[in-house]
Amino acid sequence: MELYKNTIFGFYREGDSLIHKIDPRIKIILLIVIIIFISFIRTFSGIVFIGLFLLLIIKLSNSSFFYILKGLKPVLPIILLILIFQIIFYIGEPGKILFQWNFIKISVLGIKVSCFMMLKAILIYFISSIFFLTTEMISFTDAMERLILPLQKIKFPSHEIVMVGVIAFRFVPTLVEELERLMKAQIARGADLDRGNLIVRTIKLSGLLIPLFISAYQRAEDLVLAMESRCYRGGEGRTRRIAKKLTILDFTSFIFTVLFFSLTFLTIRYFRLL
Amino acid sequence: MIKINDLYFTYYPESENPQKALTAVSLSIKEGEFVSIIGQNGSGKTTLAKHLNAILTPTKGSVLIDGINTRNKENLWDVRKKVGMVFQNPENQIICSTVRSDISFGPENLGINRVEIENRVDKSIELMGLSKYQDYPPHMLSIGLKQKVTIAGVLAMGTKYIIFDEPTSMLDSLGKKEVFEVILNLRKKREVTIIYITHLMEEVLKSDRTIVMSEGKIVLDDSPKKIFSKLKILRSLSLDVPIIPDISSRLNKRGISIPSQIITTQEFVNCLKQL
Numbered sequence: 001m002e003l004y005k006n007t008i009f010g011f012y013r014e015g016d017s018l019i020h021k022i023d024p025r026i027k028i029i030l031l032i033v034i035i036i037f038i039s040f041i042r043t044f045s046g047i048v049f050i051g052l053f054l055l056l057i058i059k060l061s062n063s064s065f066f067y068i069l070k071g072l073k074p075v076l077p078i079i080l081l082i083l084i085f086q087i088i089f090y091i092g093e094p095g096k097i098l099f100q101w102n103f104i105k106i107s108v109l110g111i112k113v114s115c116f117m118m119l120k121a122i123l124i125y126f127i128s129s130i131f132f133l134t135t136e137m138i139s140f141t142d143a144m145e146r147l148i149l150p151l152q153k154i155k156f157p158s159h160e161i162v163m164v165g166v167i168a169f170r171f172v173p174t175l176v177e178e179l180e181r182l183m184k185a186q187i188a189r190g191a192d193l194d195r196g197n198l199i200v201r202t203i204k205l206s207g208l209l210i211p212l213f214i215s216a217y218q219r220a221e222d223l224v225l226a227m228e229s230r231c232y233r234g235g236e237g238r239t240r241r242i243a244k245k246l247t248i249l250d251f252t253s254f255i256f257t258v259l260f261f262s263l264t265f266l267t268i269r270y271f272r273l274l
Numbered sequence: 275m276i277k278i279n280d281l282y283f284t285y286y287p288e289s290e291n292p293q294k295a296l297t298a299v300s301l302s303i304k305e306g307e308f309v310s311i312i313g314q315n316g317s318g319k320t321t322l323a324k325h326l327n328a329i330l331t332p333t334k335g336s337v338l339i340d341g342i343n344t345r346n347k348e349n350l351w352d353v354r355k356k357v358g359m360v361f362q363n364p365e366n367q368i369i370c371s372t373v374r375s376d377i378s379f380g381p382e383n384l385g386i387n388r389v390e391i392e393n394r395v396d397k398s399i400e401l402m403g404l405s406k407y408q409d410y411p412p413h414m415l416s417i418g419l420k421q422k423v424t425i426a427g428v429l430a431m432g433t434k435y436i437i438f439d440e441p442t443s444m445l446d447s448l449g450k451k452e453v454f455e456v457i458l459n460l461r462k463k464r465e466v467t468i469i470y471i472t473h474l475m476e477e478v479l480k481s482d483r484t485i486v487m488s489e490g491k492i493v494l495d496d497s498p499k500k501i502f503s504k505l506k507i508l509r510s511l512s513l514d515v516p517i518i519p520d521i522s523s524r525l526n527k528r529g530i531s532i533p534s535q536i537i538t539t540q541e542f543v544n545c546l547k548q549l
Contacts, residue, residue, distance in 0.1 A: 138371040138411075170371045173413035222366035226424075229327050229359040230380040230431065231351055237385045 012136050019061035019134045023250040024143035030257050031131050037261050038123050041268075047119050049264045054126050061134050068129045072122070079118060086114035141166050152235065159235025171219070178215055182208045276303040276326060276357075276435065276467075281335035283321055283490075295321040297490045299335075305434070308461050308468045310478045310498070313487035314512055319471045322487070323437045326469065327357035339435070355384065357435045358428035363444055364420035373415070373423050374399070374408040380431035391430075398429040401463070402456060418449025422456060429460075435467045436460075443473060450474075475502075475516040479537055486511065503534035518542045 019027075038050060058065050072079075090110030099106040132140075145162035152158050183193060186208065193204050283296040296318050303309055311319050324330040325337050328344040337344045339353050358380075361367055370376040377398060381391045399408055402422045412420055421441055428436055438457065442450040454477055461468055470481060478484055484501045486494035488511050494501050502508070502519040509515065518539060522532040530549070536542050 138375065141371070166370060170369065170412070173411070174365060177413070219366045222361065222363060223369065225329060226359075226361060226367035227369060227379075229329060229354055230427065231354045231383040232379070233351070233383065238382050239385050239388060239391065240382060 013063065013133050015062050015134065017060060017062040017134065018249070018253075019057060019130065021247075021249055022253045023246055024135050024139045025147055026246070026250045026254050027131060027135055028140075028143055028147060030254065031127060033258065033261065034127050035124055037265070038120055038127070041120070043268065044116070046264075046268055047116075047123065049268070050123055053260060053264075054123065054130070057127075057130055061130055063130065063133050068126060068133070071129060072125060079121065083114055083118050086117065087111050090114065137169050141169060157235075159238070163235075167223070171216075174219070175212065175216060179208065179212055182211055275305060275340060277338040278302070278322075278325070279336050279338075281322075281325065281337060282333050283318075283325065283330060284333045285321075287333060295490050296325075299490075299492055301485065301492060301495065303435075303467060303469065305467050306465055308470065308480075308482045309485060310470045310472060310481035310483070311485045311487060312472060312475075312478055312513060313493075317487040318490040319487055320439055321490075323359070323439050323469065323471055326435070326437055327359050328353045329359075355431070356433055357437065358431055358433035359437045359439065360421070360424055360428055360441050362440045364417060364424050367424045367427075368412045368420060371411055372408070373404060373410050373412065376412065376423060377404075377426045377430050380427050384431060394430045394432065398426040401429060401460075402426040416449065418445050418452050421445060421449065421453050425453070425456065425460075433466075435469065437469045437471070439471050440473065442477070454480075473514070475514050479516060486513070499535045499537055502537050 034050075041047060041050065055065070058068070087106055087110050088104050090105070090107060090113065096108045097105055098108060098111075135143075141162060144165070145158065148156070148158040148162070150158075187193060191204065191207075193201070195201075196204065278299055278301050281296055281299040282294075285293040285295055299318075299322060311322070313319050321330065325332060325344065326339070328337075328350050331337075331345050339356050342349045342352050342356075344350075344353050368376050369379050374395060378391055378395045381394050386394075399405055402425060404419070404422060404426060407415060407419060407423075412423065415423070425436075425441070441457070442453050445453060457468065457470070458480060460466055468481075470477070472478060479498050479502075481498055484494070484496065484498045485492055486501060486508070493511065494504065494507065502516055505515055505519060505523050516537060518537050518541075519534070522534065522536055522542070525532055532542070532545055536545050
């Protein structure tokens with residue numbers, strides 16, 4: 001399973017920390033609240049506040065700041081590219097211009113706003129990483145189902161959507177294994193998948209996609225039979241296994257986070273920092 | 275009791291080249307029986323099995339499960355509650371992300387209460403010896419263990435009849451042995467009827483009754499002992515013959531007489547001692 005080891009998809013780390021113990025439903029709600037809050041801040045002091053909060057959460061979750069930072073490495077080129085584009089093509093009040101050539105203008109404000117956006121994106125990356133580091137995929141999908149289940153009353157197919165998610169997550173390792181098998185089969189017949197530039201390699205890899213798709217379809221067909229013979233007929237009339245009850249920890253963490261953010265918000269407002 | 279009356283089935287009946295898969299199949303299976311079905315690829319074994327839990331419905335004739343006709347769409351769920359099915363490839367039958375949640379998938383679909391679901395899941399986990407693995411994600415298990423998970427999933431539904439469609443054919447030799455042992459245990463411990471499709475003659479020997487199929491028809495239907503005394507027919511159908519009947523028939527040709535109903539190694543050894 002060499003490929004699977006390198007994928008960071010849903011990289012849960014087992015642990016016994018406070019953050020691990022919080023009910024995934026509460027964690028999802030808090031994650032959304034925090035992300036919304038992050039997208040609303042407009043000052044560096046706001047970023048510092050959130051940054052401190054995240055450091056506290058990292059400490060409480062027993063994970064390492066540098067470990068999460070390392071996860072950023074693969075996407076770093078993309079982030080930098082976006083940053084450069086944003087600086088170059090910043091449209092807004094120009095203010096002081098540092099450099100101008102044709103339509104490219106680099107202004108102090110442009111650099112400031114773009115760096116700010118990047119910091120926000122990194123904060124969002126950090127908070128979602130902590131979430132997935134401390135939440136198992138299975139309890140995540142489970143919590144999602146419970147959260148959106150009430151929407152079934154307004155004919156929203158919540159159960160079905162979650163089921164699709166569950167199956168997709170379940171088949172990620174299977175399909176990765178399959179891909180690996182296909183790659184090895186090609187290599188055994190003399191294919192050279194590692195060499196060439198990006199375009200050449202993409203073309204070579206596309207040859208693997210067709211058999212991968214075919215096998216995925218066959219698997220899907222088998223799966224449908226297996227599900228139907230186990231009496232699956234959608235969410236209607238289905239019971240769920242015993243649900244986890246919310247604990248004091250869940251309530252306290254919820255209240256603490258909401259309080260923290262409201263206070264931060266009010267403080268910043270009061271001192272005109274936002 | 276499962277009762278099949280004069281069953282015909284054709285794939286793609288409306289197309290230019292319809293393929294007849296089953297012709298005039300009639301048989302009945304009593305409760306508690308362990309029936310094995312053998313035959314070459316394309317002989318109609320799987321098609322027959324799929325009729326038993328209403329994945330397919332007859333082109334002509336009828337299939338009755340405890341008197342319930344599978345043809346009637348309204349009866350679909352009643353039929354599937356009674357007849358569970360374990361397929362060849364365990365990889366494509368596991369739906370959820372942990373062993374425990376997958377085993378509870380079936381009972382959840384039946385809409386029974388939560389406490390009962392937990393009880394059933396616990397029981398089948400114990401029966402399959404999966405206690406150690408219940409929180410594992412399926413891709414961490416060996417293929418033999420995966421097949422045990424799928425069997426546990428069917429057991430937790432409390433079905434009366436279980437069809438196994440070549441459940442050991444994709445497993446390594448250790449997995450084959452382990453899974454088949456578990457199935458034999460089921461037969462001993464529970465009142466469950468087993469319909470077992472296989473290519474492995476060693477497995478057939480352990481069944482109560484064997485059905486031999488060829489070209490969509492039932493050719494032989496008897497105890498394995500009697501079936502394996504008809505070596506000529508089996509060979510004409512290009513089926514494997516277990517090693518003991520094979521050796522016995524060769525010895526018979528050379529004038530050493532060994533009764534045709536001897537099929538196990540132990541019986542064979544005892545017989546040789548008496549010569």
